[in-house]
Amino acid sequence: MDGADPHIHVEESVTRHDSGARSILAGTFGLAGDLPETAATGCGLRVPFAMTSHRPESVTCLACREHARAQHLRLAEQTERLGTMPGSAITGAQAGRVAEHHRALAQRFADGP
Ligand SMILES: [Zn+2]
Numbered sequence: 001m002d003g004a005d006p007h008i009h010v011e012e013s014v015t016r017h018d019s020g021a022r023s024i025l026a027g028t029f030g031l032a033g034d035l036p037e038t039a040a041t042g043c044g045l046r047v048p049f050a051m052t053s054h055r056p057e058s059v060t061c062l063a064c065r066e067h068a069r070a071q072h073l074r075l076a077e078q079t080e081r082l083g084t085m086p087g088s089a090i091t092g093a094q095a096g097r098v099a100e101h102h103r104a105l106a107q108r109f110a111d112g113p
Pocket residue numbers: 007008009010041042043044045061062063064
């Protein structure tokens with residue numbers, strides 16, 4: 001890493017640290033000091049972990065923004081489908097709220113910093 005890439009990227013799995021998981025991990029890492037050094041990005045690079053963000057407003061790599069937007073839209077659809085399945089663990093209303101969350105994030109990635 002020579003620092004030539006000034007962009008902030010998203011991790012390839014943009015939802016891996018979504019919602020409460022991230023703060024739990026942060027607390028854990030605070031004790032363990034075991035953050036991964038590099039992360040695979042949505043645009044196919046491997047960058048220092050510090051050069052990634054899950055906040056739409058912080059991500060400056062256009063390819064990563066598009067990647068994250070598509071992932072969140074897909075997750076919204078998957079969640080809605082889950083909510084309509086008979087015997088599903090979540091209700092349609094719950095699924096709707098989660099889908100809305102992902103659509104909002106997708107929109108923030110689409111809007112630009
Ligand atoms: Zn990128």
